[in-house]
Amino acid sequence: MSPGSLAQDAVHGLGAVRDEIAAACADCGRAPASVALVAVSKTFPAPDIVPVLAAGHRVFGENRVQEARDKWPALRDAFPGVELHLIGPLQTNKAREAVALFDVIHTVDRPRIAAAVAEEIARQGRSPRLFVQVNTGAEPQKAGVLPEAADAFIAECRERHGLALFGLMCIPPAADVPDPHFALLSAIAARNDLAGLSMGMSADFPAAIRQGATHVRVGSAIFGHR
Ligand SMILES: *Cc1c(COP(=O)(O)O)cnc(C)c1O
Secondary structure, X not given: OOHHHHHHHHHHHHHHHHHHHHHHHHHHOOOHHXXXXXXXXXXXXXXXXXXXXXXXXXXXXXXXXXXXXXXXXXXXXXXXXXXXXXXXXXXXXXXXHHHHHOOEEEEEOOHHHHHHHHHHHHHHOOOOEEEEEEOOOOOOOOOOEOHHXXXXXXXXXXXXXXXXXXXXXXXXXXXXXXXXHHXXXXXXXXXXXXXXXXOOOOOOHHHHHHOOOOEEEEOHHHHOOO
């Protein structure tokens, strides 16, 4: 397949995902504008992303700091108004670069990360919007604070580190029906006065929207298989 036809596919995928977001919103009486579509461009090179930018989309997600640093400065120069989201795990030694590069970080999940991000926000005078990742399925291999530890961690982020949190993020276990995970995330957010809910990927974003997602992170349904 030529790069040109891949690009067409991504623009087509973007349109199809937007239609599905609108349909899910109609189902549950929400305004489509209340759901931000984070187009997950990880692993795709700049030439695959350009057509989606040219089609007017500006909100993108990457899961690695270094890959984002390699790809996005030039794309941002060419297409003003990009909002870049970090959706992958964050290491303390990458906090400086992450705060400099990203507008939204979805993966604050432990005290050392909260401290490192807070230090960089103070140092750089930049304030990315922050989500706490919750490991709703308590999977040992997965990042995120455990559900039963979430309230205390949120309080620690706010009180000890002075972080203005925006919301919560989760990635349900691949084998589970996702709805109970989305509902759990929503309940933790509500009792902690957090407005943002980053949940829903290519396979399950309509269900996430029905459960209140404010941010859906969709990669393969737009860009194709990785
Ligand atoms: C890769 C990724 C996505 C997008 O996954 P798709 O199934 O391709 O839509 C969403 N969220 C996170 C955290 C990811 O790493």
